[in-house]
Amino acid sequence: MSLDVPATPTAELSSRLRQLELASSQLDQVHAGRLAAAEYLHGADLAGPHPSTPFAHGAAGADQLLRQLRPVLAALPEGEEGISRPRTGLRIALIAERHLVHTLEGAAELVHLAPTAWQGALDAAPAERPDLLVVAPVQAGRRDAWKGAGDPGTYVRRRITGSIIPAFRGVGIPVVFWGTQESRFYEDWVDVAQQADHVLTVAEELVERYAADCPRARTVEVMRPAVNPLLHSPIGTRPASADLITYAGTWHAKLFPQRREYATALLEGVIRSGRRLLLFDPRSQAATRDDRFSYPRGFTPYLASHVGPKKLIALQRASDAAIALNSTVASQTACSPTALTLQACGTAVLSTYNQGLNSEHPHVHLAQSAEDVASHLETLPLEELRRIQAAGLRTAFLQDHVVDRLHDLASVAEVDARSALPAEPRVLAVAEQVTPALARQLQRQSIGPVELVAWDQAPARAGAVDMLLPVSPGRSYGPEYAADHLAAFAYQSASVTTKLDGPAESADQWAHRRLDGDSAALELTAWWRPEPALLASRERLRAARREFAVYAIDHGEHGPADGVLARSAEPRERDDDVSAVAVEVRRRAEQLGLRLTVIVPVYNNGSHLRHKGFASLRRSALFSQMQVLLIDDGSTDAVTVTTVDELAAEHPNVTAYHFAPGGSGSASRPRNLGIQLTATEYVAYLDPDDEMVCGGLARLVEELDAHPEADLAMGNVLRWSTRRLRIDHHQELREVFGGSDDDAARTLVLPEDSLARWGFRSLRIHAAVIRTSWLQPLDLQMPLGALGQDNYLSQQMLHHARRIRTVDVDVNAYYSEVSGSAVNAISPRYFAKYLPLEQDRVAWLREQGLLEDYRQTRLEGYVVNWYLKKLSLISSEQWREAAEHIAEILALYEDGPWTRPEIDQFLTDLRTAVENG
Missing domain, CATH: 3.40.50 (Rossmann fold)
Structure with missing residues (x-):
């Protein structure tokens, strides 16, 4: 076959070649910073537009898209001083x-x-x-x-x-x-x-x-940064320009390599989702060449001309979501100030990883990968988006208000702030009929117990109330109900706030704006320091509504009297009925055709459960085939108990089980029960403050479907601490047990001495999908109240397994530096909780004939690199008590002889401490 090629290009082809040469030259100049991206993009017609670029939204470039948003920005009202937070006199x-x-x-x-x-x-x-x-x-x-x-x-x-x-x-x-x-x-x-x-x-x-x-x-x-409601305000932001996402900041191509790596995935994920993206960075568009500040080529179509700070904040207020990049990763208190100010704008935050944001702001979405970010944006329901934004407003204005920060500053400097703030706001709820159910709901408020009185008792409280909550037994009130009202008084000037009725789709048109008082249901309002006359009766307060402009917050944290919020507040004095729950779990599994059970142990971490663990499952393509078991280990936190019940009520494939309040001390009890309840073909584990990522669960299920001989399928783990570390279980297992990249399809057949050959190392069970018919008969019970039990279980599973599959896919994102988590709260009790684990492990190793192998290959390294390393973090006052717990653990292994000098030195130090009293 031959092609006829003209000796000289046609005029049309020559013109096209010149266009390509010019476009390539201009793109090089954009990348070098010598030409504004918008100037180049104005004539870019050589390739079809990506769905997220300005071209796909009827704009010739980012600047034209920005101009299209002018009416939205012009309609935004100015921010206001919070009525509960008057300016200081400093x-x-x-x-x-x-x-x-x-x-x-x-x-x-x-x-x-x-x-x-x-x-x-x-x-x-x-x-x-x-x-x-x-x-x-x-x-x-x-x-x-x-x-x-x-x-x-x-x-x-x-x-x-x-x-x-x-x-x-x-x-x-x-x-x-x-x-x-x-x-x-x-x-x-x-x-x-x-x-x-x-x-x-x-x-x-x-x-x-x-x-x-x-x-x-x-x-x-x-002293952390602050938010200022005069600038950072949700007023007038609903409905927002829903699909716009912004980022303002310098790229710093070389200065912050971690941030650049994580930010690339975040921005690429936004682009994949098809959302409108606008980037603002004058340094990247500077007329002088400086590659230190130039965005990579793939992001230049989204660069808009620089805007001033007020216009930028207006854009962020008008957006449902925006981006914050963290230059600091390993800090529990220092994070991007933008991550805080965006929350104060009522804007959901997409961010790169930071320890403090992960610990204190679980509703901030931390980018794992481009796929993860795109999935988050594509699958996030409007109701959940509004929950995220409400959580951000509570956090910003109840923890980081600028007036509070200035009072702290004045206290440090020992000067008079010349303004008064209530140390603890005095909150009073009043109802026509005081019922036990209503009283329980108000006792469970996240701001602390709220006293409930009848209307005839209210006049006696005149002048001693900061926030009045008229309530009704005809409704139920969630644990964040009072906090939402209290936060609203901190960012706007109306003396009356109200919640709205209905779902987000209908409530949005009224949310975060002023309403005529007549349209506000009295039992959903809150009143800031009401005049004494208004406490005379319910009728007097009801009539007074029309005299006030009322600020509408949103529609969350309340419901019907017989709804899930009311049921969650009912007293729990005993464990749920296991038999009844087991029947329901099996019925739902059969009825809905569920294939994979995910066991989630929960204890006083409801916000992380909702926004981290569960949100990651909801994003999975396999979610409709999952049976999610939320096993509450006796939480005493009302937000957690309510979250568990709400998720179970909202999703037919989610089942809640509650142990009586108090907790067992670790995740062992709920995990053990979860295995007992499992009624699907496969089972997996997830902790509420971690995430499943990258479609890993679905990939492991496919692997087990294709290989019925395998007992389990294992993927990889992303571990976040001071950086992102990829734990490559796939490669590690294949190196030890004979698989290779050239033989990736091979099922690994484990020898009888697999655990010793493996060196008794840990595998993260959260990166595995396990065949239920293999695991349940083993009856591997995690020691109650123990820490480290998941790693111990992985050792037991590897010992008993004979055939496993490994897949080179990331499955689980493990956040190892969550402030306050059991594994990070180092105290003598921390070491005491390892004693039942080691007692169980010693007995099991002896039973399996593995104790001596464990002593020779694993024990001393584990003692030095885990126990003694953790001991170095403890205070001198607590050292002896903690050290004695470690000594008890060592005694379980027949107390030596020890080959590692660190252990001998530790024992010498302990003997000296005991002798010296």
């Missing part, structure tokens, strides 16, 4: 970056200093001088007044340390250094901190370092 002299200036504006009187204009603040009469001087790391500052201050050797920096701070201290004005910078930039600003009377840092891991380096400081404490 006068603060300030040297700071613009974002901190904007956060503090309106909450205090700011005196902006400049390198050549600061003396006037001290020349004023003593009563008119600032109360304190706050200095924070600054690169440019307000109106670029402090440009160059980030360099310790510059003139402007020397003005801070050599002139301004000494002058303020000289007249008795306290100086506060607020370290808002990344830990890696500590050295750049420690010289300023050393001049301060008080040192504050957003990073708890820097407290000891500051204390050692700053002997002048009287105080060294953690």
Whole structure:
């Protein structure tokens, strides 16, 4: 076959080639930062648009898409001062970056200093001088007044340390250094901190370092960033421009390699989802070539021209979701301030990993992969989106309000904030009929128990109530009901708030806006410091509604009197009936054709359950075939109990079981019961504060379907701590038991001595799907109240298994640094909870004839690298008690002889501690 190729290109082909050459040249210039992306994209017609690009939404470029949003932005009302959080009377002299200036504006009187204009603040009469001087790391500052201050050797920096701070201290004005910078930039600003009377840092891991380096400081404490309702506000944001997602910030191609890696997956996931994406970064579009700040080519179509801070915040308020990138990963207190301010805007947050966000803000979606982000956006129901946004508003305004932060600042500096805040808001609920059910619901509020009285008792409380909640036995109230109202009083100025009726689809048109008081149901309202006359009777308060503009929050946290919220509040004095639940589990499995049971042990971690563990299952393509068993180990937290019941009520393939309140001390009891209840062909484990990812469960089920001889299928684990670590169980197992990449289809046949050959290492059971007909007859009971039981179970399963499949797919994301989790709360009790585990393990190893092998290959390394490493984290006051528990564990293994010198030294140290009393 031959092709006729013209000797000279046709005019049409020549024109097309010139277009391609020009486009390629321009794209190179975009990548190099010499040409604005929007300028190039205006004529880009050589390839079909991706569904998420501006072209697919009727815009020639990102800037035109931005112009299309002008009506939405113009309709947004201004933010308001919260009626419960009046501005302070503080006068603060300030040297700071613009974002901190904007956060503090309106909450205090700011005196902006400049390198050549600061003396006037001290020349004023003593009563008119600032109360304190706050200095924070600054690169440019307000109106670029402090440009160059980030360099310790510059003139402007020397003005801070050599002139301004000494002058303020000289007249008795306290100086506060607020370290808002990344830990890696500590050295750049420690010289300023050393001049301060008080040192504050957003990073708890820097407290000891500051204390050692700053002997002048009287105080060294953690102080997190804040949110300001004048800027960051949900008012007027429903319905929002639902499919817009924004990110504003510099790419930093080289400075933060972790952030760049994780951010790439996040942005690619947004693009895959088809959502409209807008990126704002003037440095990436600068006219000068600087590859340090250039976005990769794949993201340049989404770059829009730079906008000012007010317009950017309006865009974030108008968006249902937006992006925050974390430069710091390994901190429980320092995270991207944007992650906090977005929540205050009522915006759901997509973020890269940060320990503190994962621990304290489980409703923030942390990107695992592009596939994960796309699936999250594509499958997130509107009701769940509104739950996420409501959780963000509660967190932001009840924990990080700027007025609260300034009161903390005044307390540290020992100055008068000149405004009053109730230490604990006095909340009173009042009902026409006080019923036990209603009283229980109000006792279970997340802000603390709320007293309930009848209307005839209300007048006696006049003047002693901060928030009044009229309630009715005709409704039920969730544990976050009072918190939602309390948060709303912190971000808007109306003295009456209300919840809405109906689902999100109908309630959205009224949410986060003012309503006529007549349209608000009295039993869904809250009143901030009502006049005494209004407490006279229900009729008086009801009639007064029309005199007020009422702020509508949303439709969550209440329901019918006989609904799930009411049932969750019923007292539980005994365990649920196992037999009855087993019958129901089997019936549902058969009726719905369910194939995989996922056992989720739960204890006082309902927010993580809803937004982490369960949300990851809901995203799975296999979800409709799963039977999710939520086994509550006796939670005492009302939010957790309610969450378990709500999820079971909302999804027919979810079953809840509750043990009586109190807890057993570990996940063993609920996991054991979960296996007993399992009625499907396959079973898997998931902890509520971890996630299933990348379609891994579905892939493992496919593997077992195709290989009925296999007892279980195992995938890989993503472990998040100070970084993301991939635990490659697939490769590890194949290396030990004879599989290879060239023989990936082979089922691994394990020898009789498989556990010894494996070296008694752990496998994460959460990355496995197990055949129920193999596992249930083994009756492997996890030791009650023990820690480490899941790793022990993996050893037992590997010993008993004869054929397994491995798949090179990530299945489970394990967050190892969750603040307050059982494995991270190090105390003597932590080591005591390993004693029942080791007692059980010693007995089992002896029974299986494996005890000596374990001693020779695993025991001492485990003692040194686990127990003694954890012991090094404990306080000196608790060391002996914890050490004695470890000694008890060692005695189970016949107390030596030990070959590792670390163990002998530990035993010597313990004997010395005992002898010295």
